[in-house]
Amino acid sequence: MxxxxxxxxxxxxxxxxxxxxxxxxxxxxxxxxxxxxxxxxxxxxxxxxxxxxxxxxxxxxxxxxxxxxxxxxxxxxxxxxxxxxxxxxxxxxxxxxxxxxxxxxxxxxxxxxxxxxxxxxxxxxxxxxxxxxxxxxxxxxxxxxxxxCNAATGQFSLIPPIRAGVIGLDDIVIDMKCGVSGAGRSLKENLLHAELSEGWYAYGTGGGHRHLGEFDQEFSKAAGRPVEVQFTPHLIPGNRGIFAASYVSGEPRAVHAALAEAYADEPFIEVLPLGAIPQTKHVRGSNFVHIGVVAERAAGRTTIFAVIDNLTxxxxxxxxxxxxxxxxxxxxxxxxxxxxxx
CATH class of the missing domain: 3.40.50.720 (NAD(P)-binding Rossmann-like Domain)
Structure with a gap:
């Protein structure tokens, strides 16, 4: 039909x-x-x-x-x-x-x-x-x-390990790089080529980004208690793509296992082998999400990487x-x- x-x-x-x-x-x-x-x-x-x-x-x-x-x-x-x-x-x-x-x-x-x-x-x-x-x-x-789009990327990274109880809830830091198309097509001075190219900058800092409302809502629901994360997005001189690095306390293999289990049957989400890092170019123009988990040198510290195309x-x-x-x-x-x- x-x-x-x-x-x-x-x-x-x-x-x-x-x-x-x-x-x-x-x-x-x-x-x-x-x-x-x-x-x-x-x-x-x-x-x-x-x-x-x-x-x-x-x-x-x-x-x-x-x-x-x-x-x-x-x-x-x-x-x-x-x-x-x-x-x-x-x-x-x-x-x-x-x-x-x-x-x-x-x-x-x-x-x-x-x-x-x-x-x-x-x-x-x-x-x-x-x-x-x-x-x-x-x-x-x-x-x-x-x-x-920012909120989706962070949630794909963090909701499964929050639900599984394998990461700490009080020290989550999300560092995100965002393509300029996420700001829309309207004419804005800060989005002109000469203003944006050859550099990047943080915006919505100090807890002021509106997607924090979605993070608060969905992470708190997943945890069953209030959760507030630290989140800093950066505008980069690229057209498409979001690259998120989420820094958490948790054992890397347990974090990876929670993500792999949660997304085992999801057609659009790929959890890469432990230690592999995704790239925005590998999802450009698609409905796919790639997630990677990396063990940090400090014991019990893990970084979760996720990439999506912000427009798709x-x-x-x-x-x-x-x-x-x-x-x-x-x-x-x-x-x-x-x-x-x-």
Whole structure:
């Protein structure tokens, strides 16, 4: 069965990635596309690399006809999805790629995003979209909240050893390097080539990064008690990819065994042999996650490395993986593309 898809915010990077992946999907067909400033244009004009795909024109959201649409991907800016999704038909299944529905507690949303949530009833309804940990809830969901790309990478590294009780919970440090596409397509001075190239820098430091809200929520749930981690992301002069190094106390073989057991049957997650270190190039353009575990020279200290493509497994690929479950397709449909290399 083929399901009809609408993509809101199709002129951004995650919107383009959704189109690229759905083009090879056996059970999804793009029927409606929205943009704001680029309404009236074609996707071929906005993204020439997609000109070979037969696609509807870009329209404003108000112009879209949702009759016959089965699922809607909202690739809109943060704080925009709340109002838009509130006005969508109740019969429509929705995967939101923004941050608007990731935090279950309205007080947590206000804490991390600086204003009250505009749709608290929908916030309570939303299922957190990290597929490997919420598979059954996602199958039954109407609204799924896609995770932050940084948050997903850290959770893939740490939730299994937290659940297994093989790492300390009070001294976790996550050091993350992030490609610039994670900042979106909007024009920003700090993202200009001359500003960003030939260097990198930390941002969201001192406990101020919004993805810490997701870490607090999910790590505390996994541990059964409050967990707060130290997290520093860095913006690097690369287009795609996230490289996370998580420094923990725990016996390396036990940490590796917990990860290997947790992901033994997961189609998109590869746990490398003990001591092997993953590279972002080995997952570029794919829905795969590579995880490595390394013993440090100090006894009982371990580093967990994880890499993803922020636009695919960190966003649009994850969204399609969730949609597959929501619509009854094979979970891997449209997502088994090999990574781009070199």
């Amino acid at each position: 083929t399901h009809s898809v609408a993509i809101l915010g199709a002129s951004g990077y995650t919107g383009a990635e959704l189109v690229r992946l759905i083009a090879t999907h056996p059970g999804l067909k793009v029927r409606a596309l929205s943009a704001d400033r680029k309404a009236g244009m074609t996707m071929a004009e906005v993204f020439p690399h997609l000109r070979h795909i037969d696609l509807p024109p870009l329209q404003t959201i108000d112009e879209l006809d949702f009759a016959g649409i089965d699922i809607c991907f909202c690739a809109l800016p943060h704080a925009t999805s709340q109002a838009v999704i509130s006005e969508l038909p109740d019969t429509l299944k929705i995967v939101d790629l923004s941050a608007d529905f990731r935090l279950r507690d309205p007080a947590d949303y206000e804490k991390w995003y600086g204003k009250p949530h505009a749709a608290p009833a929908l916030q309570k309804e939303a299922v957190y979209g990290l597929t490997e940990f919420y598979r059954e809830e996602i199958r039954a969901a109407r609204l799924v909240a896609g995770t932050g 497994k960190g966003s649009s690929g994850q969204a399609i993986q969730n949609a597959n479950l929501m619509l009854g397709h094979d979970e891997t449909a449209g997502l088994m593309l090999a990574p781009l290399y070199p």
